[in-house]
Amino acid sequence: MMELDRIGLVVGRELRAERRQPDGIVAAVTFITVLVLLESLIVGPAVARDADVAPALFWLALAFATILATMRSFDRELEDDALEGLVALPGGRDALFGGKVVALSIVLALVAAVGGILSLVLLDLPLALPFHLVLVVVLGVIALPPVVVVNVVLALRLRARAALVPILALPVLVPQLVAASRGASAAISGDAVGALSWAGLLFAFAVVYSVLGLTIVPAAID
Amino acid sequence: MRKVEASASLRGATVILDDRPILRDVSVELGPGLTLVRGPNGAGKTTLLRAFAGLVPLARGTREMTGDALYIGHRPMLLRGLTARENLTFYVRFRGLAEDGIANALDAWGLGNDLDRPVERLSAGERRRASLARIETERLPVLLLDEPFADLDDPGVSRLRDAIAGAREDGRIVVVATHAHLELDDLAASHIAVDRGIVA
Numbered sequence: 001m002m003e004l005d006r007i008g009l010v011v012g013r014e015l016r017a018e019r020r021q022p023d024g025i026v027a028a029v030t031f032i033t034v035l036v037l038l039e040s041l042i043v044g045p046a047v048a049r050d051a052d053v054a055p056a057l058f059w060l061a062l063a064f065a066t067i068l069a070t071m072r073s074f075d076r077e078l079e080d081d082a083l084e085g086l087v088a089l090p091g092g093r094d095a096l097f098g099g100k101v102v103a104l105s106i107v108l109a110l111v112a113a114v115g116g117i118l119s120l121v122l123l124d125l126p127l128a129l130p131f132h133l134v135l136v137v138v139l140g141v142i143a144l145p146p147v148v149v150v151n152v153v154l155a156l157r158l159r160a161r162a163a164l165v166p167i168l169a170l171p172v173l174v175p176q177l178v179a180a181s182r183g184a185s186a187a188i189s190g191d192a193v194g195a196l197s198w199a200g201l202l203f204a205f206a207v208v209y210s211v212l213g214l215t216i217v218p219a220a221i222d
Numbered sequence: 223m224r225k226v227e228a229s230a231s232l233r234g235a236t237v238i239l240d241d242r243p244i245l246r247d248v249s250v251e252l253g254p255g256l257t258l259v260r261g262p263n264g265a266g267k268t269t270l271l272r273a274f275a276g277l278v279p280l281a282r283g284t285r286e287m288t289g290d291a292l293y294i295g296h297r298p299m300l301l302r303g304l305t306a307r308e309n310l311t312f313y314v315r316f317r318g319l320a321e322d323g324i325a326n327a328l329d330a331w332g333l334g335n336d337l338d339r340p341v342e343r344l345s346a347g348e349r350r351r352a353s354l355a356r357i358e359t360e361r362l363p364v365l366l367l368d369e370p371f372a373d374l375d376d377p378g379v380s381r382l383r384d385a386i387a388g389a390r391e392d393g394r395i396v397v398v399a400t401h402a403h404l405e406l407d408d409l410a411a412s413h414i415a416v417d418r419g420i421v422a
Contacts, residue, residue: 006316009312009315009316012312013301013304013308016303016304017302017303017304018303019303020303020304020340021302021303021340021342076301076303077301079302080297080298080299080301080302080341080349081295081296081297081298081299082299082300082301082302084277084293084295084299085299085300085301085313087277088277088291088293088299089313090290090317091316092316095316222278222279
């Protein structure tokens with residue numbers, strides 16, 4: 001069986017489990033919805049509509065949503081030692097990272113769609129370049145999970161992982177968050193070149209951390 | 223039923239977990255038939271099986287295995303959120319094996335009416351049965367079963383004994399770590415006694 005087929009099987013398994021037990025996606029959607037709703041109340045409607053502020057808060061919320069969804073995904077694996085069942089399969093260690101990242105990207109795309117639409121509608125954001133914004137969001141959604149999955153795997157057997165994962169992951173996510181926030185801000189305010197530049201950087205981050213994850217997760221899982 | 227040729231061995235294997243040696247310089251060769259692993263709590267029985275399954279890194283020594291191994295640990299290793307059928311289908315597909323026997327295997331283990339119930343809604347014994355059905359759905363040449371009788375009722379114990387006897391007759395390597403079930407001694411081709419990480 002090809003590596004991509006194995007990753008596809010892990011993605012299917014993950015999404016099916018998430019559909020039946022949607023704890024991760026519900027927590028992430030709830031979190032981002034509450035943040036968008038509170039945003040204009042806390043900073044005031046004028047500041048909340050600022051092309052720099054709204055994307056920054058959106059991506060910060062999405063980073064926490066990624067951590068929530070990833071933690072829940074691995075918690076489910078640890079119940080009944082399902083993770084060990086996967087790792088014991090030939091090629092299981094290698095498929096784990098790819099499968100988790102792809103599945104979490106799909107889940108996050110849904111969360112980002114809900115949060116993004118809510119932000120645009122509730123904050124009445126003027127959107128100059130919608131396709132550029134979609135590109136930035138898609139690449140941002142792809143760039144976040146590899147970092148978080150690597151950190152969750154490294155902290156998997158630690159009792160304090162719920163506290164440690166955000167502490168470990170958020171500093172590493174700062175470049176991605178800056179690129180995603182600036183890219184979204186550029187798309188909202190009509191700067192096509194800026195949006196594409198930041199999108200390119202997000203793509204590079206996604207590639208670098210995916211390669212890193214594919215390299216270290218199979219060894220780290222031991 | 224096809225006969226299978228398999229061998230598995232550990233040579234000079236040392237496993238250190240949390241700075242503590244769990245297995246010390248263990249050399250074991252497994253051949254076809256049933257091998258029973260016995261020893262007190264904390265002796266290293268589980269780690270021995272996990273070392274054969276490649277689930278723990280060896281600090282020293284080597285592991286060799288011809289053919290794939292099916293390791294079933296203390297817990298059923300089924301993903302919550304999926305049904306018993308979906309879990310077993312995942313394992314079978316991942317190994318590139320035929321999927322046609324899954325429903326029959328689960329039925330034979332008494333789960334014919336629970337094929338499509340998410341595993342978290344099954345009892346502990348039912349989850350254990352679902353995981354043991356993998357012996358029949360994956361049909362691998364090496365079986366590593368760690369306390370497989372836990373949570374099983376009498377019919378389940380009897381079904382497992384039959385499955386072990388069947389796998390043994392197929393020429394598979396079957397390794398069972400268990401405290402009890404002395405009746406298995408009659409079926410066993412060899413015994414491994416583990417104590418404080420050392421194989422006697």
